[in-house]
Amino acid sequence: MINIKNLVHRYTIWESDTKKSKKTVLDDVTLDISPGQMVAVLGPNGSGKSTLAKHLNVLLLPDEGTVWIDGKDTKDVSALWNIRSNVGMVFQNPDNQIVGTSVEEDVAFGPENKNLPSEVIQERVADSLRAVGLLHKRKSSPFRLSGGQKQRVAIAGALAGAPKCIVLDEPTAMLDPAARKEVINVINRLNKEAGITIILITHHTDEVVGADKIILMNQGHIIREGTPEELFDDISILKAVKMDVPQVTELAWRLKSRGVPIRTPVLTEDQFAAEMMRIYNGDTIREDC
Numbered sequence: 029m030i031n032i033k034n035l036v037h038r039y040t041i042w043e044s045d046t047k048k049s050k051k052t053v054l055d056d057v058t059l060d061i062s063p064g065q066m067v068a069v070l071g072p073n074g075s076g077k078s079t080l081a082k083h084l085n086v087l088l089l090p091d092e093g094t095v096w097i098d099g100k101d102t103k104d105v106s107a108l109w110n111i112r113s114n115v116g117m118v119f120q121n122p123d124n125q126i127v128g129t130s131v132e133e134d135v136a137f138g139p140e141n142k143n144l145p146s147e148v149i150q151e152r153v154a155d156s157l158r159a160v161g162l163l164h165k166r167k168s169s170p171f172r173l174s175g176g177q178k179q180r181v182a183i184a185g186a187l188a189g190a191p192k193c194i195v196l197d198e199p200t201a202m203l204d205p206a207a208r209k210e211v212i213n214v215i216n217r218l219n220k221e222a223g224i225t226i227i228l229i230t231h232h233t234d235e236v237v238g239a240d241k242i243i244l245m246n247q248g249h250i251i252r253e254g255t256p257e258e259l260f261d262d263i264s265i266l267k268a269v270k271m272d273v274p275q276v277t278e279l280a281w282r283l284k285s286r287g288v289p290i291r292t293p294v295l296t297e298d299q300f301a302a303e304m305m306r307i308y309n310g311d312t313i314r315e316d317c
C-alpha cells in the first residue's frame with residue numbers, strides 16, 4: 029500500500045532575506061506498509077514524524093528517494109488526485125479541521141469537492157458518521173461537540189472520501205484520557221472491521237500496543253521497526269530517545285529486575301493480571317486465567 033525507498037527531505041531555512049540553508053529532517057527512510065496494516069509511528073519531538081506523514085498525502089515531495097502510494101509515485105503529477113483520495117489525513121487539533129456549520133455538512137466537504145451525486149454523498153456521510161458512532165449528532169454544530177467527538181467527526185470526514193488508508197498525526201494529543209480512548213477505539217475498529225490501513229503517529233505508547241508494526245524514529249531516521257512485543261522487549265532503546273513506555277510494561281520490567289519471575293514484555297493490564305495470577309498460583313494456572 030505504501031512503499032518508501034531512501035526518502036530524504038530537506039527544509040529550506042531562511043537565515044536572512046537572501047541567505048538560506050537546508051536542514052535534513054528525513055534521512056534515508058525506507059519503509060513498507062501492507063494493505064490493512066495498522067502501523068504506529070513513535071519518536072521524540074522533531075524526529076520527523078509529521079514530515080513523513082506529509083509525504084504520504086503529497087503535501088511534501090521527496091528531495092531524494094521515492095514514495096509510492098498504492099503503486100503510484102508521489103512525484104507523478106497525474107497521480108495526485110488518486111493518491112489524495114486514497115490517503116485521508118487527520119491532524120492534532122480538531123478545531124482547525126472543522127469546515128462545516130453542521131456535523132453532516134462538515135463530513136460532506138470532501139465528497140462534495142469530488143462532485144459526486146448527492147445520494148452518494150448522503151450515503152457516505154451517514155456511513156462515515158455511523159462508523160465513528162456519531163450519526164445521532166449529524167444535525168449538531170461541530171463546535172458544540174466535545175474534543176473527542178470533534179476528532180471523531182474529523183475521522184468521519186477522512187472516511188467519507190473512501191480512502192484505503194488514513195494517516196493520523198497525533199489525533200489524541202489534545203484530548204483527555206476518556207476521549208483518547210473513544211478515538212483510539214474508533215481507529216482500531218476502522219482497521220480491524222473495515223480493513224483500512226492506518227498510520228497512527230502518537231506520543232502515547234499505550235495507544236500502540238495493538239499495532240501490527242511500530243516504527244521508532246529519531247533525528248530523521250527509523251531507528252527501530254517491529255511488532256509491539258519486539259519493541260517493548262528492549263525498552264532501553266525507547267528510553268534512550270526519551271520515550272515513555274506503557275505503565276504496565278515498565279512495572280513488569282521493574283518487577284523482573286527485582287527477581288519477580290514475570291514474563292516480559294507485558295503490554296496490557298490484562299496480560300499483567302494474567303502474569304500475576306500465574307505467579308501467584310505457582311505457574312500451574314491455565315494460560316486463559
Ligand SMILES: Nc1ncnc2c1ncn2[C@@H]1O[C@H](COP(=O)(O)OP(=O)(O)OP(=O)(O)O)[C@@H](O)[C@H]1O
Pocket residue numbers: 039040041051053071072073074075076077078079080
Ligand atoms: N516548514 C518547516 N520549515 C523548516 N523546518 C521545519 C518545518 N517543519 C518542520 N521543521 C523541522 O523539521 C524537524 C522535524 O519536524 P517534524 O514536525 O516532522 O517532527 P515531529 O516528529 O512531527 O515532531 P513533533 O513530535 O513535535 O510533532 C524539526 O526539527 C522541525 O523543527
Ligand SMILES: [Mg+2]
Pocket residue numbers: 077078079197
Ligand atoms: Mg509532529
